[in-house]
Amino acid sequence: MRGTMVECIECGAQIELSEPEQGEIVDCPECGTELEVIQDNPVVLQFAPQEEEDWGE
Numbered sequence: 001m002r003g004t005m006v007e008c009i010e011c012g013a014q015i016e017l018s019e020p021e022q023g024e025i026v027d028c029p030e031c032g033t034e035l036e037v038i039q040d041n042p043v044v045l046q047f048a049p050q051e052e053e054d055w056g057e
């Protein structure tokens with residue numbers, strides 16, 4: 001099975017996506033940035049929206 005290599009838009013690391021899907025959120029293994037797949041063929045990434053999680057305090 002062949003994955004798709006994409007480049008992290010934060011640090012430039014190569015990330016392999018086995019089955020990229022539009023709307024998928026991936027974490028860069030190098031810098032931990034959350035990236036959203038906004039287009040799947042070819043794959044285009046953008047920074048995932050940073051939602052302030054309220055951890056219930």
Ligand SMILES: [Zn+2]
Pocket residue numbers: 008009010011012013028029030031032033
């Ligand atoms: Zn990165």
